[in-house]
Amino acid sequence: MISFSIQKPDETIREALIDKINDLTKPKGSLGTLEELALQIGWIQQTLKPVLSKPHNIIFAGDHGIADEGVSLSPKEITRQMIGNFLGGGAGVNFLARQHHFTLKVVDGAIDFDFPPIEGLINRKIRKGTRNFLHEAAMTEEEMDQAIRTGAEIVRNCQREGCNIISFGEMGIGNTSASSMWMTCLTGIPLSECVGAGSGLNQEGIRHKYNILKQSLDNYQGDNTPIDIMRYFGGIEMVMAVGGMLRAAELNMLILVDGFIMTNCALVASKLYPDLLHYCIFGHQGDEAGHKLVLEYLHAKPLLHLGLRLGEGTGAICAYPIVESAVRMINEMNTFSNAAITKYF
Structure with a gap:
């Protein structure tokens, strides 16, 4: 069988993704699965601004x-x-x-x-x-x-x-x-x-x-x-x-x-x-x-x-x-620092 080169995505970006998701204007973890998906997608794409293109x-x-x-x-x-x-x-x-x-x-x-x-x-x-x-x-x-x-x-x-x-x-x-x-x-x-x-x-x-x-x-x-x-x-x-x-x-x-x-x-x-x-x-x-x-x-x-x-x-x-909602969440929600809102969790 032909071979493939499949590797686990680089973990380096994970902490930055978690920090960004946690800084969105919501209680930590309150968007549940959307947060998990955003983390996974950003991790795969190695970016804090993931995109979905031409499904x-x-x-x-x-x-x-x-x-x-x-x-x-x-x-x-x-x-x-x-x-x-x-x-x-x-x-x-x-x-x-x-x-x-x-x-x-x-x-x-x-x-x-x-x-x-x-x-x-x-x-x-x-x-x-x-x-x-x-x-x-x-x-x-x-x-x-x-x-x-x-x-x-x-x-x-x-x-x-x-x-x-x-x-x-x-x-x-x-x-x-x-x-x-x-x-x-x-x-x-x-x-x-x-x-x-x-x-x-x-x-x-x-x-x-x-x-x-x-x-x-x-x-x-x-x-x-x-x-x-x-x-x-x-x-x-x-x-x-x-x-x-x-x-x-x-x-x-x-x-x-x-x-x-x-x-x-x-x-x-x-x-x-x-x-x-x-x-x-x-x-x-x-x-x-x-x-x-x-x-x-x-x-x-x-x-x-x-x-x-x-x-x-x-x-x-x-x-x-x-999945699209998860990507919109991480890209479109404001952060506590940008909105000058005190973190309430």
Whole structure:
């Protein structure tokens, strides 16, 4: 796999950031999470005046071989059908991107369909869906490496367009199954606590999904390293997101993490490069079973809990105004010294 240079931001500026935040005209700590975010963002950007520039949301799309085992309520053709919805502006992520002025990019990484040239669709197809990990690895090492490189390339292009805060979404029937496998293998949390309803399975469907995934886990004979787990059970669109996150951290960009699937992508990325987590802001805690547990494992503090489980980057974009408020706080609030107000705490 290609390598990245991801380092913990320099601590030198932290004290100055804390002093500035504490000198704003408010009781110390009274703006809570906004203060924590302002400190994190200023620390990442190494400035007392952080800025947010041209936010982007990238949707990586791909099909999963495991979907052939009936682990999802939705058929695989939904993946390709939703591409038209994204490009036409009618999906959940679209109205949020318009509302919060996000640039939306849609990438075909592994959809099991041959699209004609479509304006707005970035064609980076590696193969038509992954293999079925019930029987074999979802992808080869070469396919995994190509997916990592592709995600990194897309993020580099966004950064060249002036973006310094980025979120990731996904479209791929079966990707909650892949995420559950990553989660159980890399955290040690029992598989039964990692498997949920996905796009709407009932209890019988969840039991079937669990049984298929348990059999897949029993069949696995790899070396249990994060790279092998990523390759064997992952989706190509998910691996692209891992590559995108790693490149974003390398470029000192802010990463807004979406729901269950993207949180597991952050999990994998952090197993490869632990310092990645310094660059992550977790947008929300969704209702998919296991999301709360994997957030707790990562010691992540999600900004919202709205009962979301759509994916696409919707929860991350919903959280963006809170991040923007934190930046406005540190830049626009007056200080006690400037306002000639006596500190009242």
